[in-house]
Amino acid sequence: MLDPTHIRFVLNGAETELTVDAAELLVDMLRGPCKLKGTKRSCDVEVCGACTVLVDGLPVSSCTTLAIDIDGKKVTTIEGLSQNGKLSKVQQAFLDHAAMQCGFCTSGMVLATTALLEQKPHASEAEIRHFLHGNICRCTGYVKILEAVKSLV
Amino acid sequence: MFLVPFTHHRPASLDEVFETLGRHGDDAAVYAGGTELLLALKARVLRYEHLIDLKQVKELSGIRVEGKELVIGALATHHQIANSDVVKAHVPAYAALSEEVANIRVRAAGTLAGNLAFAEPHSDPPSLLSAMDATLVLVSPGGKRAVPMRAFILSEFTTAREENELIAEIRIPVTAAGEGFAYRKFGHLERPAVGASAGCIMREGKPSYRLWFGAIGDHPLQATEIEDAIAGVPATSLPDVLPRAARDCAAGISTASDLHGSADYKQHLASVLIQRALAAACEAAQNKGGANA
Numbered sequence: 349m350l351d352p353t354h355i356r357f358v359l360n361g362a363e364t365e366l367t368v369d370a371a372e373l374l375v376d377m378l379r380g381p382c383k384l385k386g387t388k389r390s391c392d393v394e395v396c397g398a399c400t401v402l403v404d405g406l407p408v409s410s411c412t413t414l415a416i417d418i419d420g421k422k423v424t425t426i427e428g429l430s431q432n433g434k435l436s437k438v439q440q441a442f443l444d445h446a447a448m449q450c451g452f453c454t455s456g457m458v459l460a461t462t463a464l465l466e467q468k469p470h471a472s473e474a475e476i477r478h479f480l481h482g483n484i485c486r487c488t489g490y491v492k493i494l495e496a497v498k499s500l501v
Numbered sequence: 502m503f504l505v506p507f508t509h510h511r512p513a514s515l516d517e518v519f520e521t522l523g524r525h526g527d528d529a530a531v532y533a534g535g536t537e538l539l540l541a542l543k544a545r546v547l548r549y550e551h552l553i554d555l556k557q558v559k560e561l562s563g564i565r566v567e568g569k570e571l572v573i574g575a576l577a578t579h580h581q582i583a584n585s586d587v588v589k590a591h592v593p594a595y596a597a598l599s600e601e602v603a604n605i606r607v608r609a610a611g612t613l614a615g616n617l618a619f620a621e622p623h624s625d626p627p628s629l630l631s632a633m634d635a636t637l638v639l640v641s642p643g644g645k646r647a648v649p650m651r652a653f654i655l656s657e658f659t660t661a662r663e664e665n666e667l668i669a670e671i672r673i674p675v676t677a678a679g680e681g682f683a684y685r686k687f688g689h690l691e692r693p694a695v696g697a698s699a700g701c702i703m704r705e706g707k708p709s710y711r712l713w714f715g716a717i718g719d720h721p722l723q724a725t726e727i728e729d730a731i732a733g734v735p736a737t738s739l740p741d742v743l744p745r746a747a748r749d750c751a752a753g754i755s756t757a758s759d760l761h762g763s764a765d766y767k768q769h770l771a772s773v774l775i776q777r778a779l780a781a782a783c784e785a786a787q788n789k790g791g792a793n794a
């Protein structure tokens with residue numbers, strides 16, 4: 349039985365209203381009706397972080413979050429970080445340090461880093477490693493990623 | 502993976518939750534973060550016609566101190582607990598444990614109550630909550646009852662909770678002066694292979710110890726053999742008796758070889774981790790039940 353529900357939320361700064369099905373997952377809503385393909389699905393079990401989006405500033409796995417649970421909340425995807433065509437500081441640091449290879453983990457890494465710096469602008473290396481340990485880079489480019497994040501603290 | 506369609510409910514009060522549960526019985530499940538439940542639904546391990554979101558139920562929220570107890574509402578996430586000044590000040594070892602649960606995304610959405618209700622054995626909180634002698638308050642249409650953490654988890658995915666009961670709150674005795682607790686774990690998968698919790702309680706210069714293993718069995722295990730072997734031994738003399746007692750006790754734990762490691766590897770971890778946890782607990786007790794990790 350489908351159970352369509354009307355939700356209102358702020359998506360990358362814009363007030364948004366959508367009708368979603370109760371069983372719809374956030375990742376499918378973002379990549380489908382919202383046409384935001386920067387959010388990736390990989391493990392599908394909350395382990396890898398490719399599907400990371402920020403909900404009220406905290407990282408969540410959109411692969412295992414109901415779309416209706418973001419009713420009334422603020423959602424930030426990778427598409428929401430740049431302002432007026434200018435990359436965010438975190439995006440620019442990843443670019444400057446070549447902190448990506450295939451790029452599949454990158455939106456999750458950048459969003460998790462954005463949340464970390466919001467909470468701890470001067471995070472130590474240990475704190476960076478701890479916060480990002482749930483974001484997996486299958487290309488194993490961790491050294492460059494760590495360099496990029498360390499350049500920001 | 503997609504979810505099989507269901508009807509969603511978002512009650513604002515406990516009365517409404519019980520009313521909805523009463524109407525749909527076995528066909529309905531409650532959830533908070535959904536970090537366990539949605540995985541099980543995606544994997545088609547569980548199936549429900551109705552999901553009831555608890556997140557708007559005010560009676561279940563909040564973290565506060567009442568008398569000598571820290572009270573953690575069922576909706577508190579691991580992230581909120583880890584970062585709560587109240588938890589850090591009053592039960593520091595539990596705040597430290599919360600920061601080490603899972604990854605930041607699961608901590609941000611997942612609740613302590615959801616973790617305990619699900620009773621997946623490879624979990625961090627139960628052994629430390631047992632060592633701390635915490636209590637769960639269960640609520641049903643008939644009222645409330647308290648169940649000690651030590652008696653709550655019966656076996657894997659099975660608890661003392663009746664079907665019409667919810668976890669309302671978790672109550673942890675505030676760590677007093679002269680008390681120290683610590684948790685140590687190890688694993689190479691997402692969840693711990695073995696966890697070990699220790700408490701050191703100094704009363705008039707005499708220590709008593711509480712030791713619990715987690716994750717290695719299908720419910721938390723009290724290390725009574727070690728507790729007996731070291732009863733009354735001052736912290737400074739523990740190195741004389743603890744290593745052998747820990748080894749002997751760990752070797753007797755019945756555990757199966759599985760993805761987390763072979764049985765003897767896990768027994769070895771248990772022996773090492775319980776010693777480290779106790780050393781940290783004693784140090785914390787000496788620092789006046791203060792900043793222990």
Ligand SMILES: Cc1cc2nc3c(=O)[nH]c(=O)nc-3n(C[C@H](O)[C@H](O)[C@H](O)COP(=O)(O)OP(=O)(O)OC[C@H]3O[C@@H](n4cnc5c(N)ncnc54)[C@H](O)[C@@H]3O)c2cc1C
Nearest residue numbers: 532533534535536537538603611612615616618624625668
């Ligand atoms: C990738 C991953 C890694 C993890 N790693 C760890 C780890 O290292 N250590 C660890 O300890 N745990 C770990 N976990 C488990 C994690 O702690 C739990 O997933 C989380 O706490 C569950 O909370 P929730 O609110 O999301 O539960 P939900 O998924 O919302 O609910 C879980 C179950 O509890 C029931 N339930 C929820 N709330 C209540 C309530 N108030 N009363 C009665 N029943 C209720 C639901 O019906 C359901 O059956 C991990 C999980 C994942 C997915």
Ligand code: FES
Nearest residue numbers: 390392394397411
């Ligand atoms: S796809 Fe969601 S965490 Fe891996």
Ligand code: FES
Nearest residue numbers: 449451485486487
């Ligand atoms: S750059 Fe390929 S997965 Fe990280």
